[in-house]
Amino acid sequence: MVTVTEKYEVIVVGGGAAGLSAALVLGRARRHTLVVDAGEPRNAPAAHMQGYLSRDGMAPAEFLAVGREEIARYGVELVRDRAVDAARDAGGEFDVTLAGGRTVHARQLVVATGLKDELPAVAGVAERYGRDVLHCPYCHGWEVRDQAFGVLAGTPMSVHQALMVSQWSKDVTLFLHTVAEEELSADDLRRLAAAGVAVVPGEVAALVVEDDRLTGVRLADGTAYHREVLFVAPRAVPQNGLLDRLGAELRETPFGAYPVIDERGLTTVPGLWAAGNASGFAEQVVNAASRGYRAGAAINGELLFADLDAAGQV
Known part of the structure; x- marks a missing residue:
């Protein structure tokens, strides 16, 4: 038997750009x-x-702090906790269990739990990630433009990353790492040559760091190559446990399993919504905020008309 401590119209799980954006719209909608x-x-x-x-x-961090201040103006509550379980009740509403021991209830539930990045197991990568080990040229390319780039291959798809980053630097080296040369297609090799990307076979053992700066990439055979920036492709791990437990249909993609949603973010479970990187791999911050806004507005409409229809049947 579930003991519910508090009831809400909407619970948003996840306090990133998508979750805060949805909460802002909902708070403004009272x-x-x-x-x-x-x-x-x-x-x-x-x-x-x-x-x-x-x-x-x-x-x-500043962006999120401002977002938290904004939702508070409209009476939205925020709790620092983790949602560890969720279930639908007989009426199709949601009970959410928090790690702190509370169980809270909502008519509609937004899952904006995002994803986690699993980095390649190369010495130095995790320590430098977000500094001079990067993953997205649109996020960081301008800031590191014209430096000596390396790209750490994990799959043949890393060719695409190497070609993309060549727009920000003409000094790009693709380290094949765990990818065999024969796995590259003729088109791959032609495009890499056209972009001026050097291709280096052999497993990467570690990064070379001097004075707290990346200065090179060292192969397992001891050969070192001067590089100032390294692009990697983390393995995306969607945080979709709540969606799965609630029975949302998931679709397999090359970047993990994501929920099937409509254009508003509604999953295949009535009242259950997904936004931001919980709904797809390629949601940058601006896109995640947009997804959250769209879901928040749609949820308000769903609640409004549900209440009107219920009132009309009395």
């Missing part, structure tokens, strides 16, 4: 809303976020 935030944003290693009009260069 919806009794709770945000459950575990405090583990994906972009925490980055000093700045880029490409968000009017917020370009803003520190991610």
